[in-house]
Amino acid sequence: MQRLQAFKYELMPNGEQQRDMRRFAGSCRFVYNKALALQKENHEAGNKFIGYVPMAANLPIWKREAGTAWLKETPSQALQHALKDLEKAYKNFFAKRADFPRFKKKSHSDSFRYPDQKQIKLDQPNSRLFLPKLGWLRYRNSREVLGEVRNVTVSQSGGKWFASIQTQREVDQSLPIATTAIGIDVGIARFATMSDESCIAPLNSFKKHQQRLARYQRRMSRKVKFSNNWKKAKAKVQKIHASIANARKDFLHKATTTTSQNHALVCIEDLQVRNMSSSSKGNSEQPGRKVKQKSGLNRSILDQGWGEFRRQLAYKVQWRGGILLAVAPHHTSQTCPACSHVSKDNRQTQAKFLCVDCGYENHADVVGAINVLERGYRLLACGEPAQSGRSVKQEPTEATRKSTRSAVGILVL
Ligand SMILES: [Zn+2]
Known part of the structure; x- marks a missing residue:
């Protein structure tokens, strides 16, 4: 049987790579939100849901527009994947599995995906990973990746960057050792x-950290918004x-x-x-x-x-x-x-x-x-x-x- 498994590693990017990753995540969020706004407008005008393919046809147009030409710098497939995510969010909503899709906020969902295995290179002996437009990235090689790489999701959490490598491999259907x-x-x-x-x-876990969290949230609220001290507290x-x-x-x-x-x-x-x-x-x-x-x-x-x-x-x-x-x-x-x-x-x-x-x-x-x-x-x-x-x-x-x-x-x- 086929087993899909994800292996997650902390990345050790250089300064330029960090800036690029922030930009890519920002662009994907922008595209997601823009498409969601479009979808809402379209719905209010009484039109039918826009599927992924016609929605993705907007990407080259946005890239040509003067105000959003910077979208060109982000890997195309990552932008396309953001639109696929939106479609999935809508489908989950239609199927009553989830709430209505919401706009993504900055630093709330800093992530993007490379869906094409052909563009990804994994060099395990040297603990490095090649991703389009980022180049070779070093990562903390905490365990071996098993199977064939399918896609990679890059995400940021608590100031650190991570790569989640999804793989597929053939495994024997194991018989249970336990009998109870x-x-x-x-x-x-x-x-x-x-x-x-x-x-x-x-x-x-939340309760335990709640007081500490509240204390730092209070500190943050006392700072001038978007100042350097506010950013530190945040x-x-x-x-x-x-x-x-x-x-x-x-x-x-x-x-x-x-x-x-x-x-x-x-x-x-x-x-x-x-x-x-x-x-x-x-x-x-x-x-x-x-x-x-x-x-x-x-x-x-x-x-x-x-x-x-x-x-x-x-x-x-x-x-x-x-x-x-x-x-x-x-x-x-x-x-x-x-x-x-x-x-x-x-x-x-x-x-x-x-x-x-x-x-x-x-x-x-x-x-x-x-x-x-x-x-x-x-x-x-x-x-x-x-x-x-x-x-x-x-x-x-x-x-x-x-x-x-x-x-x-x-x-x-
Ligand atoms: Zn009884």
Whole structure:
């Protein structure tokens, strides 16, 4: 089977290369925003969506125009890719997977991509990478790149530049070494609780750094905007943001690696993180309740990175030949694993589960995880197609739609 994998390295550019990369990222952002504005205007005029091909036909025109002639200095394919990104953002919006595309802000999305492998040269023994219009770039060679290079994305974060090299290679479909199955319940107090009663403590990376972040944000706000001191303070704020993101990434990778190594079948709740974290403010007709508490919860949910946890789990479990099942989350915390009695009263406090029918007692999160695993088993036993090794987004069948024990979306990447 083909495996796509990205390898990310810190670049060590010289001054000229840094300036060029900033310029390229700026040009790509400019093109993205210009196309988005055009798309909006076009829509307001009552016209149909402009697809990638007619949109990209504007690029040579913009390059000829006096005000935007500097676009010529940026690699054409990177500019084209920015337009492809916009098209993808629209498609995700049309498919209700994402919000309406937004304009990109400076230093918020400093990145651009070289989509053509023929233009890229990778010299691993000498730790250098050749990219069009940048020349040879040195990088911190922290690990070997495996497979054939497909494309390279250059990005900036916290004042550093990175290259993410995406490759493709043929690998044997590995058979799982582990034989056990596990159910996972995700939560706020504990990041994840396993059906074998082990758990992963929450990271709360954002909370931990929040005060530090607030302090530096305050400092930034006291400076004259766009002055040198303001820029310095801003760089510091961005650095804190980057370190938060790194700590979280590291945490999630460790958690998903261990889980995928130890278990052949991993069952999780099919939580819609987007729904859970949707705005608590409501709208003018239906103002939200408990806005403050809920926005705190939202921050915790987004902070935990459950969506990313699931994404990593999906591909890592599949790499190791295992299966990831997403089961319906209804009443997992209120159902008794011993006698199947479902009642709100079973859940006495946030942490304690005590069955009012049979007296079964356990930690509420463990009960949730046991129920998730149970549902995973039923799903397999009912012969639901849950194969690994292919991208499967399962549509619920008539039978599963009626049952709460259905696979809502088996995501095996
Ligand atoms: Zn019971």
